[in-house]
Amino acid sequence: MTTPLLDASAVTAFVKDATAAPSLLNAQPWTFRFRRDDGTLELYADPGRALPKTDPHGRGLHLGCGAALFNLRVAATAAGWRPDTRLLPDASDPTLLAETEFTPTSHPDEALALLHAAIERRHTSRYPFREDDIPADLMDALCAAADREGARLVFPDTWHVQSILHLVHDAEEDEARDPEVRGETERWTRTEPAGEPRPSDGIPAEAFGPRQSGASSPVRDFAAGRPVPGRDWARFEKRPHIALLGTESDQPLDWLRAGQALERVLLRATSGGLVASLVSQPLERPELRWAVRDPESEMGHVQMVIRLGYGPEGPATPRRPVADVLDIV
Known part of the structure; x- marks a missing residue:
């Protein structure tokens, strides 16, 4: 047949x-x-x-x-x-x-x-999350989701989370000094108010989230000093929940598997009531990427840093x- x-x-x-x-x-x-x-x-x-x-x-x-x-x-x-x-x-x-x-x-x-x-x-949320802990069984489910796709997810300890936050800010300072990287970001981010004609790609201003008061969260500020009408300031969580997604090797095949694992983790997190944003700033800098890896894990190469928590869902892009x-x- x-x-x-x-x-x-x-x-x-x-x-x-x-x-x-x-x-x-x-x-x-x-x-x-x-x-x-x-x-x-x-x-x-x-x-x-x-x-x-x-x-x-x-x-x-x-x-x-x-x-x-x-x-x-x-x-x-x-x-x-x-x-x-x-x-x-x-x-x-x-x-x-x-x-x-x-x-x-x-x-x-x-x-x-x-x-x-x-x-x-599932939408990326660049808004403040609550300080609530993520239940251990849900964290285990997220780790299992990554494993099903041939990757690994780990939740680093408080000390390493703080080191990741420092690396994020170092990467943002490097980007601010690099006019070519900054220009590429500006070409793909839209500061026009909602309702005006815009392309069907890139990140709109309403998805930037509020400006961060302090520097406790690894949320990227896509405005990068550009004015965004109506954008507010907000305090973000002091203890962000961070997960590292990685693979043993670091070739295109591994990247494709990591992408599938990433989406499986994000969809499972969404099903469990969590929201997330992705943190790639230090991974875009070879001199910083190696330091993101959790020294206590067997993960060879970090492919994405994920911020997870409970809070408002981000707008659709x-x-x-x-x-x-x-x-x-």
């Missing part, structure tokens, strides 16, 4: 969910191509949306595309399909990051399917229309 293939409406829905993933500066550095003849969906990196000053090696690009791939897997599983994915399937084309084939199944991965409702709810990122051939 011939295995049924996906139709265009189903793959469009899956890609719409995929593009809800986070990416560095919300550059959305992905494109998809669906081959009707064999039902295969390809994920490509979009070099035109790379960030050569902020992300010169493409690590952040791969993380974002990996997160989109995980959302795709979740969406397909929730719809009754089994997604079978091959990472970096063509050594001659480094922009082809993954191929996914879909098989209908009556026994989908329930753990994946249950995360589907969190895709639309714009996404490009599916028609702009999906080619059906």
